[in-house]
Amino acid sequence: xxxxxxxxxxxxxxxxxxxxxxxxxxxxxxxxxxxxxxxxxxxxxxxxxxxxxxxxxxxxxxxxxxxxxxxxxxxxxxxxxxxxxxxxxxxxxxxxxxxxxxxxxxxxxxxxxxxxxxxxxxxxxxxxxxxxxxxxxxxxxxxxxxxxxxxxxxxxxxxxxxxxxxxxxxxxxxxxxxxxxxxxxxxxxxxxxxxxxxxxxxxxxxxxxxxxxxxxxxxxxxxxxxxxxxxxxxxxxxxxxx
Amino acid sequence: xxxxxxxxxxxxxxxxxxxxxxxxxxxxxxxxxxxxxxxxxxxxxxxxxxxxxxxxxxxxxxxxxxxxxxxxxxxxxxxxxxxxxxxxxxxxxxxxxxxxxxxxxxxxxxxxxxxxxxxxxxxxxxxxxxxxxxxxxxxxxxxxxxxxxxxxxxxxxxxxxxxxxxxxxxxxxxxxxxxxxxxxxxxxxxxxxxxxxxxxxxxxxxxxxxxxxxxxxxxxxxxxxxxxxxxxxxxxxxxxxxxxxxxxxxxxxxxxxxxxxxxxxxxxxxxxxxxxxxxxxxxxxxxxxxxxxxxxxxxxxxxxxxxxxxxxxxxxxxxxxxxxxxxxxxxxxxxxxxxxxxxxxxxxxxxxxxxxxxxxxxxxxxx
Numbered sequence: 001x002x003x004x005x006x007x008x009x010x011x012x013x014x015x016x017x018x019x020x021x022x023x024x025x026x027x028x029x030x031x032x033x034x035x036x037x038x039x040x041x042x043x044x045x046x047x048x049x050x051x052x053x054x055x056x057x058x059x060x061x062x063x064x065x066x067x068x069x070x071x072x073x074x075x076x077x078x079x080x081x082x083x084x085x086x087x088x089x090x091x092x093x094x095x096x097x098x099x100x101x102x103x104x105x106x107x108x109x110x111x112x113x114x115x116x117x118x119x120x121x122x123x124x125x126x127x128x129x130x131x132x133x134x135x136x137x138x139x140x141x142x143x144x145x146x147x148x149x150x151x152x153x154x155x156x157x158x159x160x161x162x163x164x165x166x167x168x169x170x171x172x173x174x175x176x177x178x179x180x181x182x183x184x185x186x187x188x189x190x191x192x193x194x195x196x197x198x199x200x201x202x203x204x205x206x207x208x209x210x211x212x213x214x215x216x217x218x219x220x221x222x223x224x225x226x227x228x229x230x231x232x233x234x235x236x237x238x239x240x241x242x
Numbered sequence: 243x244x245x246x247x248x249x250x251x252x253x254x255x256x257x258x259x260x261x262x263x264x265x266x267x268x269x270x271x272x273x274x275x276x277x278x279x280x281x282x283x284x285x286x287x288x289x290x291x292x293x294x295x296x297x298x299x300x301x302x303x304x305x306x307x308x309x310x311x312x313x314x315x316x317x318x319x320x321x322x323x324x325x326x327x328x329x330x331x332x333x334x335x336x337x338x339x340x341x342x343x344x345x346x347x348x349x350x351x352x353x354x355x356x357x358x359x360x361x362x363x364x365x366x367x368x369x370x371x372x373x374x375x376x377x378x379x380x381x382x383x384x385x386x387x388x389x390x391x392x393x394x395x396x397x398x399x400x401x402x403x404x405x406x407x408x409x410x411x412x413x414x415x416x417x418x419x420x421x422x423x424x425x426x427x428x429x430x431x432x433x434x435x436x437x438x439x440x441x442x443x444x445x446x447x448x449x450x451x452x453x454x455x456x457x458x459x460x461x462x463x464x465x466x467x468x469x470x471x472x473x474x475x476x477x478x479x480x481x482x483x484x485x486x487x488x489x490x491x492x493x494x495x496x497x498x499x500x501x502x503x504x505x506x507x508x509x510x511x512x513x514x515x516x517x518x519x520x521x522x523x524x525x526x527x528x529x530x531x532x533x534x535x536x537x538x539x540x541x542x543x544x545x546x547x548x549x550x551x552x553x554x555x556x557x558x559x560x561x562x563x564x565x566x567x568x569x570x571x572x573x574x575x576x577x578x579x580x581x582x583x584x585x586x587x588x589x590x591x592x593x594x595x596x597x598x599x600x601x602x603x604x605x606x607x608x609x
Binding site: 081082085086088090092098099112113115119 | 487492498567568570571
């Protein structure tokens with residue numbers, strides 16, 4: 001059965017378990033184009049597993065994942081890898097930068113891996129680092145960055161190849177509250193201004209106020225969905241990107 | 243006791259590495275006893291070379307052990323970095339002592355003092371059967387390699403003070419190791435000593451070679467070990483020139499980062515390679531290749547190769563998190579494998595010619 005046309009990303013009845021411990025027990029949700037969806041819930045509620053299933057890192061045991069009207073759950077591992085590299089961006093809880101590469105090389109990694117020329121990759125990475133207030137870190141090594149700076153570089157890496165969907169798995173959990181809030185605002189403002197569909201997992205309701213819609217997971221099931229109305233306008237999002 | 247419990251529950255890979263250490267230690271014990279059986283002091287001194295190789299190997303194996311990098315949780319439970327050297331020393335001591343015991347049994351068996359097995363006394367003449375074997379001297383010799391290896395392992399895994407606030411390339415470990423000039427100078431000195439000593443030409447060393455020539459080879463080998471990290475760094479630098487793509491970046495930058503870890507074993511391996519080349523080319527002028535020499539040389543070569551492989555394994559373990567993160571981004575496995583192959587090719591391209599050159603220069607005065 002084909003998914004609804006208006007959703008870029010769509011899952012139906014996802015099941016996944018680690019050994020005998022179920023992590024997802026029938027999660028169905030859809031994400032519209034350009035929408036910012038927050039997945040909220042306590043630790044262990046299945047947020048990370050849901051994001052990994054949606055982004056094609058994990059193959060669900062049951063259920064379906066559709067992206068742009070194409071089935072993801074039936075693709076081979078190599079095709080899902082290619083999809084992640086070209087159409088998706090991924091931001092982890094920890095920045096997970098490659099320690100040997102400079103900040104701009106880390107940010108440009110998806111382009112370099114796709115075979116883009118050195119000059120264009122560097123230019124794109126520089127532009128994104130500028131947009132994320134990290135333009136002066138171009139040549140820094142990851143070990144000399146603060147966690148917040150490193151996470152900004154990781155965000156640039158997730159956006160540099162202009163993906164259709166960005167997944168952020170608790171991107172601010174390792175940061176101080178103030179820094180974390182600022183990084184999250186910067187991320188969501190950047191995604192909105194470029195029309196990138198965003199799925200962000202967060203606990204402690206950090207992303208709830210910034211998202212268009214919030215899905216709450218508890219024990220691997222969708223406990224509730226809240227739509228925030230009205231959706232913030234472009235001016236609002238600009239004013240947020242301090 | 244904790245070390246024994248950990249050893250009992252270890253994974254097959256870790257157990258295999260420990261067994262390799264025990265086997266190498268058995269080989270050294272056997273060589274030491276053979277020297278004692280012949281009552282030859284030069285032979286005993288020559289055993290320092292395999293002993294050094296085995297000690298180095300044991301340290302690298304101890305560094306690769308799963309407990310060598312305790313997690314924060316383990317440290318919180320009281321099993322922190324301070325305990326690691328003790329554990330490393332004990333487990334290295336145990337495996338090396340077991341190896342020494344095997345070496346003793348093997349020696350006595352080949353000497354013909356333990357009856358009832360095949361090859362009884364097969365090397366009785368070579369191992370000085372009939373002559374006395376002072377038990378105290380034998381036991382002392384057998385304890386030397388385990389104690390050395392255990393001490394070196396504890397030293398190699400001592401907790402280091404936290405580094406000061408990082409800044410720039412030096413903090414990232416990407417600065418060039420400073421040993422390359424020293425290594426090159428030592429190699430040149432060794433070559434000069436060899437050339438000078440072979441003119442004066444006196445016997446008394448191993449085979450037809452004078453002690454001075456052999457000493458010069460030692461200096462050359464030391465120089466190559468010292469130069470290893472610098473040469474690894476150079477290989478990494480060469481990979482990263484001229485606007486590298488992802489493949490060359492992964493291959494080259496990792497070599498820069500890991501130059502210190504894998505450079506020394508690579509330097510040792512290339513010194514061993516140069517030694518083999520010299521021995522093969524020197525012909526009748528070189529050392530006499532008796533069974534004992536072949537055993538010792540085999541032990542040194544085996545240890546050098548195994549040390550390089552295990553250092554590479556350690557590097558892979560250290561980088562496992564980064565590799566997993568890259569895979570999450572969708573980096574194809576082929577790119578990562580290609581980077582490994584490129585790295586190996588670059589190392590061969592840098593070390594291979596250097597080995598051949600040094601061997602040619604070292605063998606020149608012998609012709």
